[in-house]
């Protein structure tokens with residue numbers, strides 16, 4: 248079976264993966280959301296408003312930048328960076344939240360909830376809610392609140408309420424649980440702006456579509472800049488939204504190699520990484536069937552990454568489909584490799600990347616080293632690193 | 648005919664309603680769960696729901712979440728739960744489990760069914776396996792005479808509720824509120840009406856759950872529902888259970904269940 252872009256089907260299936268494993272209370276709301284979404288993307292006014300916001304508010308298109316000194320240092324293929332870090336709020340997350348906020352308005356809802364790990368999606372949601380005048384509540388694990396205090400401050404400054412989550416591992420996965428529980432009671436007047444290509448149908452498809460602007464722009468910019476499609480495209484994979492947005496427009500261009508990079512953490516032992524596509528197996532988490540880290544009973548396993556945004560035991564179902572069909576190559580890189588790449592990019596290009604994105608940079612540097620200078624490697628630089636300064640400083644002092 | 652069909656057949660003939668308590672397997676350990684199931688039976692409970700603890704229960708409120716966390720803290724394993732259930736096969740009340748599809752999927756649908764039936768379970772409630780995702784598993788359950796109990800909620804449109812009722816077996820679980828499990832002071836105003844409507848549409852028994860925790864809730868609902876399900880109201884008694892000296896907790900649960908059953912009559 249080869250991968251196609253004509254997924255998911257009406258049940259939200261990407262091949263064997265996806266679906267809608269949620270309590271009955273949410274099913275009707277998800278059906279309504281699916282309907283509203285499919286109507287919206289066929290409505291020229293909706294699309295025009297969204298394009299306007301992406302241009303004037305988010306600052307799109309984001310540049311495709313030739314990283315000359317990084318390329319030189321690797322001594323192989325030419326490395327280009329898709330600069331999602333230059334978006335308003337500093338990451339790709341805003342592409343999705345602006346889209347979903349516009350949809351929230353269209354559905355006549357006034358209250359928005361969201362989960363966040365690194366805080367980037369929380370900030371992007373708080374931003375869009377401020378822009379549209381919605382009440383905004385962001386669920387965030389206590390451990391992540393500690394790691395990402397800057398983003399917590401910014402969310403509050405924009406009028407959002409940040410609710411600490413103290414259950415389980417106190418990270419992204421628990422924040423998703425709490426947001427879903429809120430939604431179970433509030434679904435009549437509340438929209439849940441899920442931040443990645445995970446969760447029940449239609450979220451994986453909808454978030455991918457809102458993020459696909461990344462890949463579409465890359466195609467246009469690549470053709471303008473070097474007259475062909477890139478040979479290889481690399482993105483980091485947490486829940487998988489920046490990767491899905493980057494990869495999706497390339498899926499039917501089978502000559503383009505796609506590489507997804509998961510968080511390899513400290514080691515390949517269970518609990519030491521956050522790489523379900525590399526080390527996990529299919530299971531159900533947060534409403535869809537996809538690769539996940541579980542124990543032999545189906546209990547979600549603890550995961551680890553230095554990057555809060557990749558510290559998640561599951562992954563979007565379309566990635567599982569791309570893995571199964573072999574369309575995307577999934578690999579991982581360690582905490583240490585990511586930190587090293589973060590330093591390299593800072594020193595060679597004057598760009599402070601998010602630790603999440605640094606995973607993709609690390610892998611792209613390895614790939615470029617092995618390839619010829621005629622080849623072009625595009626990396627999705629999904630976000631900037633301001634949020635990570637304290638955590639990186641702490642790690643450099645204590646462990647490196 | 649599963650044991651649940653028999654049960655409701657009998658209750659209907661006697662014009663009686665079912666009292667259905669929920670308990671988390673392994674909170675604080677399986678010995679206590681077993682003793683509580685025996686106490687349920689001794690008090691005359693009609694059917695028991697045993698929760699298989701799951702790490703990420705999105706339909707559950709703080710009380711049941713905390714209970715699952717306590718059970719999992721002890722590294723409880725699914726096969727151990729089934730072993731315990733095999734030891735209570737002689738109880739007269741039928742037993743069903745309540746679990747997340749994550750656990751069923753990981754075990755494998757076929758294996759889950761085999762383990763369930765071997766350990767004497769008459770059915771299962773899988774809240775995160777809605778109608779659209781359940782046909783294959785529902786087919787397997789049918790082959791094994793194993794009831795797959797489906798849920799209807801206040802958010803379910805009426806035409807969908809009919810389809811769910813058609814595909815449910817054993818009974819239909821009518822969720823009283825839009826929200827998660829947990830005790831509530833009062834039940835929604837239109838609940839009686841909605842349950843009455845549902846009952847007119849189906850020959851399946853309709854049992855109501857979520858939020859029911861007091862004898863006056865039981866009195867409010869006993870005339871319209873075929874059965875009442877109580878979860879958090881029971882589980883909260885386990886919060887203070889001392890695993891070394893569980894007798895007091897077991898007695899409290901038993902008394903509570905006794906009071907609730909008395910209110911059924």
Ligand SMILES: Cc1ncc(COP(=O)(O)O)c(C=O)c1O
Pocket residue numbers: 338339364365366367368442443444483484485486487488489490555556557601603604629630631
């Ligand atoms: C900059 C950045 N990149 C990547 C991610 C990972 O998310 P996803 O895999 O959905 O792109 C995050 C998540 O917070 C992020 O902030």
